[in-house]
Amino acid sequence: MALSLELITATARSLLSQYGLQDVSMRRLARELDVAPGALYYHVPSKQELLRTVAQEILDPLLDEPGDALALMLRFRLLVLPLRDAGDLLLLAYALDTTLPPAQLLPQRLREAGWAPAEAEQTTAVVMRFALGALATEQNQALLQPAQPVTGRAPGAPQAMAAERIYRHGLQRLLAPPR
Incomplete structure (x- = not known):
């Protein structure tokens, strides 16, 4: 599946519900999606913007x-x-x-x-x-x-x-x- 803002957001929401806000990081999200952390920033400029999304x-x-x-x-x-x-x-x-x-x-x-x-x-x-x-x-x-x-x-x-x-x-x- 291609990396998209929708997939990143859904995965971040899943991590939030599983582990809590403190454990939602761009590194963990990248690991979960099996991509380099830098790939996330193509779709979302910052962790703050990800959380807002x-x-x-x-x-x-x-x-x-x-x-x-x-x-x-x-x-x-x-x-x-x-x-x-x-x-x-x-x-x-x-x-x-x-x-x-x-x-x-x-x-x-x-x-x-x-x-x-x-x-x-x-x-x-x-x-x-x-x-x-x-x-x-x-x-x-x-x-x-x-x-x-x-x-x-x-x-x-x-x-x-x-x-x-x-x-x-x-x-x-x-x-x-x-x-």
């Missing part, structure tokens, strides 16, 4: 997500939470590209709910920082306590259920229409 692939399903701002951000959590180290990956990716979904969708959803354009943009920045931090924290807590499920949906997992309540409560506060 992986994040974009993970988040692409949100582009078709119906509903209001709250529904979008709840779907974001459900999409990201089960993926190992995705919270940390997205923190890096958003530092590089603040237009990744759902950030590119959120201002429009807020304007449709009656928010002024400037307020919608500012609130999007706040909501994204809250959501990214909450998800990264929840995933890292789950990694530190392996007996706790990462999905936040299993019965009998009080820490995960508390994290879901905190996330929802925070979003409801942040997305409440301005007075």
Whole structure:
């Protein structure tokens, strides 16, 4: 199979889910693809850009997500939470590209709910920082306590259920229409 950005991205995503973010390196990726590390740079200029591309692939399903701002951000959590180290990956990716979904969708959803354009943009920045931090924290807590499920949906997992309540409560506060 010919080396392509799609193959590189899919392999990086597989390494991420198998080994975690710390073990995704250009050398390891090249070994996995049985190519010289330099061959990767023909398709992707840097590891940072590779991680941004992986994040974009993970988040692409949100582009078709119906509903209001709250529904979008709840779907974001459900999409990201089960993926190992995705919270940390997205923190890096958003530092590089603040237009990744759902950030590119959120201002429009807020304007449709009656928010002024400037307020919608500012609130999007706040909501994204809250959501990214909450998800990264929840995933890292789950990694530190392996007996706790990462999905936040299993019965009998009080820490995960508390994290879901905190996330929802925070979003409801942040997305409440301005007075």
